[in-house]
Every structure is written in C-alpha cells, then in structure tokens.
Amino acid sequence: MATYKGIKGVKVVTKTSDPTASEAEATVWYNSTGDALKYAIQGTGAWAAGGNMSTLRAQDGMSNAGTNTASIVVGGAHPPTYTPTNSETYDGTAWTEGNNLTQGRNLSSGAGTSTAALVISGYYGYLSYAPEVESWNGTSWSEESDVNTARAQGGGCGLTNTAALLFGGESPPHPVSNSATESYNGTSWTILNNLNAGRTQNTGSGSSTSAMTAAGTPSGTTIVETWDGTCWTEVNNLNTGREGRNGAGANNSTGLVFGGRSPYIALTEKYDGTSWTEVADLATARYNGSSCGTTGNALLAGGNPGSPASEGSVTTEEWSDPVFVIKTVTVS
Amino acid sequence: MANTYCTATNFGKGFFTHEDRNDFSLSGHAGDVWVVGNNAAGVSWINRVTGTGKTKAEAQAIVDGKVEESQATWDALPEAEKAPTAGFESLTRPEKYILP
Numbered sequence: 001m002a003t004y005k006g007i008k009g010v011k012v013v014t015k016t017s018d019p020t021a022s023e024a025e026a027t028v029w030y031n032s033t034g035d036a037l038k039y040a041i042q043g044t045g046a047w048a049a050g051g052n053m054s055t056l057r058a059q060d061g062m063s064n065a066g067t068n069t070a071s072i073v074v075g076g077a078h079p080p081t082y083t084p085t086n087s088e089t090y091d092g093t094a095w096t097e098g099n100n101l102t103q104g105r106n107l108s109s110g111a112g113t114s115t116a117a118l119v120i121s122g123y124y125g126y127l128s129y130a131p132e133v134e135s136w137n138g139t140s141w142s143e144e145s146d147v148n149t150a151r152a153q154g155g156g157c158g159l160t161n162t163a164a165l166l167f168g169g170e171s172p173p174h175p176v177s178n179s180a181t182e183s184y185n186g187t188s189w190t191i192l193n194n195l196n197a198g199r200t201q202n203t204g205s206g207s208s209t210s211a212m213t214a215a216g217t218p219s220g221t222t223i224v225e226t227w228d229g230t231c232w233t234e235v236n237n238l239n240t241g242r243e244g245r246n247g248a249g250a251n252n253s254t255g256l257v258f259g260g261r262s263p264y265i266a267l268t269e270k271y272d273g274t275s276w277t278e279v280a281d282l283a284t285a286r287y288n289g290s291s292c293g294t295t296g297n298a299l300l301a302g303g304n305p306g307s308p309a310s311e312g313s314v315t316t317e318e319w320s321d322p323v324f325v326i327k328t329v330t331v332s
Numbered sequence: 333m334a335n336t337y338c339t340a341t342n343f344g345k346g347f348f349t350h351e352d353r354n355d356f357s358l359s360g361h362a363g364d365v366w367v368v369g370n371n372a373a374g375v376s377w378i379n380r381v382t383g384t385g386k387t388k389a390e391a392q393a394i395v396d397g398k399v400e401e402s403q404a405t406w407d408a409l410p411e412a413e414k415a416p417t418a419g420f421e422s423l424t425r426p427e428k429y430i431l432p
Contacts, residue, residue: 046353052344093345126413262424266359283348284360305362306426311402315342323350 004028012037021324028329037329045321046280047258047268050299051094055086057302058312061108062290063117063136064204064248065159068092068299068318070114071292072136075122076302076312077106087136089114090299090316099140105130109156109204110290111164111184112136118144118161118184123152127174133184135161145188149180155204155213155245162186165208165227168216170200177218181232183208193231197223201288203247203257210251212271215260217243224271226252236275240267244287248298248319256295256319261287264306270295270321282317289313296321335432336370337391338383339363352377359432362398365391367432392431402426 005011014030024040031038050068060076069092076084085104088095101119108122108130115138124130131150134141147166154169164184171178179198182189195213202216209229215221215238222237242260249255255271259282266281282300289303298319302312335357340347341364348358356369356377366383368374378385386394406414406425414425 043350043354046350048350048353049342049347050345052342263429280353281359283353283358305360311405315344318350320350323354325351325354 018326021326024326025324038326039329040324040326043323043325044280045270045319046323047282047300047317047319049283050301050316050318051090052314053088053095053301053316054097054314055084055088056312056314057084057290058304059106059288060290060302060312061105061110061119061122062292062299062301063112063114064110064157064292065113065207066090066117066292066299067297068293068320069297071299071301072098072114072117073290073301074101074110074119075105075108076290077123087141090301101134101141102143103130103132103134105132107152107288109154109166109169110292111156111158111208112161113159114138116161118156118158118164120156120164120166120184121147121151121154121169127172129172133189137161145184147189148182148191149178151178151180151200153200153202153245155202157204157206157211158184158208163208165204165211167204167211167213167227167232168195168199168202175200177216181227195225195232196234197221197225199223201243201245203245203291205247205249205255206251210253212247212249212252212255214238214247214255214257215242215244220260220262224255224276228252238269238276239278240265240269242267242287244303246287246289246291246300246303248291248293248295250294254295256293256298258282258291258298258300258319259286259289259303261306268319279321284313284315284317286313293319334370335388336368336374336378337386337388337431338366338368338378339386339391339394340366340378340381340383343381347381348377361391361395361431362402363394365394365431367391388431395431396428399426399428
C-alpha cells in the first residue's frame with residue numbers, strides 16, 4: 001500500500017494545534033487534539049466580513065494606501081444628513097473613533113495611510129464644493145493648501161500625506177465632470193496633464209507617480225486609464241461598466257474594481273497589467289463606499305447598498321487573494 | 333434548490349470568512365436577508381451566525397418591505413435632488429427586484 005512518506009518523502013507530522021493556513025499550504029498534518037487529519041490549500045481570492053464601523057456611512061473618504069488591517073475612514077454622508085466630521089481607524093478587527101475633521105465633507109478623495117493621510121476636496125453638502133485639504137498625522141487633522149479645482153467624487157491616490165494625486169471628479173457648475181489632474185508634494189498642488197476621458201465617480205489607486213483610474217460616469221463607463229507620473233494612457237476596458245469609486249491597487253499595472261452601479265452590483269474585477277478578469281463577488285452589492293489596499297489585500301467600508309436607497313452602511317468587507325484554507329480529511 | 337434563505341445580523345468581523353466565501357455562495361440584501369448557497373457549508377454557516385431560516389417568499393417579502401420604505405424616503409427628497417441629469421447617474425427611486 002502506498003504511504004504518504006512513500007509519495008512525499010516525509011511523514012505526516014503530528015501537531016497539537018493547527019498552524020496558520022498560509023504557513024501550512026500544501027502540507028498534511030495530524031491534529032492530535034481534534035483527532036483529525038488536515039491539509040491546507042490555496043483558494044481563490046474572496047471577500048470576508050470586516051469589523052463594523054461605529055458610524056453609518058456612504059460617500060465616505062479613505063486613505064487609499066491603507067490596508068485591510070490598517071486604514072482610516074472619514075466623513076461621508078447619510079442623506080439627507082451630510083458631512084459627518086468624525087474619523088475612525090481600523091486595525092483589522094475593530095474601528096476606533098479618532099479626532100474629527102475640521103471641515104465635514106462627503107465624496108472627498110483620499111490618499112495615504114492610517115497614520116499619514118489626506119482628505120481632499122469633496123462636498124460640504126449637496127452641490128457645495130470644498131477646496132480644502134486636511135492632513136492626518138495619526139493623531140489629529142491639520143489644514144493644508146487648497147486644491148486648484150474644487151471637486152467631489154473624484155479619484156485620489158498616494159502613498160503618504162505628502163505625495164498625492166487627484167484626478168477627475170465633478171466640479172461646479174453641476175454636473176461638469178472634469179479631466180483635471182493635480183499632484184500634492186506636501187506643500188502645494190500642481191496642475192498636471194489631464195485625463196483623456198473626463199469623468200466623475202471614478203476610482204483612484206496607486207501612487208502619485210504610478211496610478212490607475214477606472215469606471216465612472218457619464219454612462220457608467222468601462223474606460224480605464226493609467227498614470228506614469230507624466231500622462232494618462234487608456235488601457236483595456238473593464239468588462240462591466242459602472243460608477244462608484246470602489247477600487248484598489250498598488251500601481252498602474254495592478255488593480256481591483258468592485259461594486260458600483262447601476263444597477264447595484266457586487267462584481268469584482270482584477271487587472272493583471274493587460275486585461276481585466278472577473279473574480280469573486282462582494283457579499284453585499286454597494287456603491288460609493290470607501291476603499292483602499294492592493295489586489296492582494298483590500299478593504300471596502302460603508303457605502304450605499306442600494307436598497308434602502310440613500311442609506312449608508314456600517315459594514316465592511318475585506319479582500320484577500322490568495323486565500324489559504326485548512327481542510328479536514330473526511331474518511332467515509 | 334440552489335439557494336436557501338435566512339435573516340441574520342451582520343455583526344462584523346467573522347460574520348462570514350474568506351473560507352466561507354470559497355465554500356458556498358452568499359449575498360446580502362435589505363432587511364438583513366441573506367441568500368445562501370444550499371450546501372452543507374452554507375447550512376452550517378446559518379447555524380453559526382444564528383440565522384433564522386426563511387422561505388424564499390418570506391425573504392422576498394422582507395426585502396420588498398424595505399424597498400417600499402426606501403421608496404417613501406426617496407419620494408420625500410427635494411425635487412432638485414431627484415431630478416435626473418442628462419448623461420449622469422443620479423439618485424434613482426429604488427425598485428423591487430427578485431431574489432436569486
């Protein structure tokens with residue numbers, strides 16, 4: 001009879017507790033405590049429930065370079081109540097209320113991490129555009145230089161609170177979707193080359209020198225553009241057009257876009273530098289939440305789940321790809 | 333039957349895991365309604381989150397009720413906020429839909 005050692009060259013190890021699934025990938029062990037033979041495999045990327053926020057939010061802003069274990073969310077709206085000022089930070093398990101923004105806003109753009117973030121422009125309330133920028137140092141918010149073009153619903157990205165990019169969005173008079181791009185160096189905003197396709201409700205991911213924007217409106221577009229530090233270049237389209245600013249990615253060759261509308265969708269698409277592939281759905285279709293992270297590790301917080309319309313959500317979802325799972329061998 | 337139905341409150345972290353999502357289909361709807369893949373892992377998840385089993389008709393009725401509440405909220409919004417804008421996605425009146 002063939003044995004495990006005969007096939008693999010090693011014995012099945014006995015352990016009193018399970019290792020982590022990622023550590024144990026492609027191995028088999030006997031759990032003596034649970035009297036079970038187990039193995040770990042690499043599964044496909046998936047969304048899991050994250051910790052619930054303390055404040056119901058839609059149209060909120062987030063540090064786009066955060067992760068699903070370290071991020072900050074600010075502002076947002078719960079129509080007809082707009083512009084909460086409070087911020088919350090996430091540690092991968094729970095949200096903790098932090099100091100308030102000076103100027104409450106919704107549909108702002110964001111950059112940075114949970115300890116060095118920017119909240120950029122947005123609405124003060126319905127169709128009232130905020131040019132202000134505030135910087136988070138891990139403890140409190142401070143006023144920074146205003147953007148050149150006040151806008152809401154634009155894409156934003158950047159790795160820190162001193163290196164950010166802002167592009168697209170809606171500017172007055174409503175509803176002008178613009179193509180303007182600006183970058184921040186920690187002191188001032190500089191106007192750079194425009195997007196090829198002006199839009200609002202677009203995603204923003206990456207850094208100030210290697211970024212991506214996808215989707216948006218007019219018309220729930222499929223158009224994707226990448227930024228190389230100098231100009232925007234159109235690349236292959238999404239499979240499903242949408243508006244809603246939910247996206248993640250580390251640079252201009254990787255990207256993840258999830259949720260959106262219309263209709264409200266849970267679809268997730270992943271970019272590999274060439275094309276988009278549909279991967280695992282969100283558990284709850286939603287749009288206009290806030291998001292951060294990379295194609296391997298992302299977070300979506302709050303957002304409008306569509307029905308009830310106009311309401312936000314306290315729920316969050318965490319993306320991991322790949323997912324490692326432990327299975328038990330069942331002998332029948 | 334491909335799906336089963338329940339209500340359960342999303343309590344946050346751990347409510348559903350990455351492993352759950354690889355083991356069965358899951359989608360959340362208004363009224364804390366969840367449409368769950370009808371296999372052993374899905375049924376086990378409903379028990380784990382102390383979900384209350386529903387028939388499809390019961391689940392649909394809950395969702396419909398929430399949509400109707402939402403429609404009333406939308407109807408009460410100022411007309412300026414409801415006005416469609418050519419080429420742009422605007423707030424739209426919620427519509428009923430059929431659960432999978």
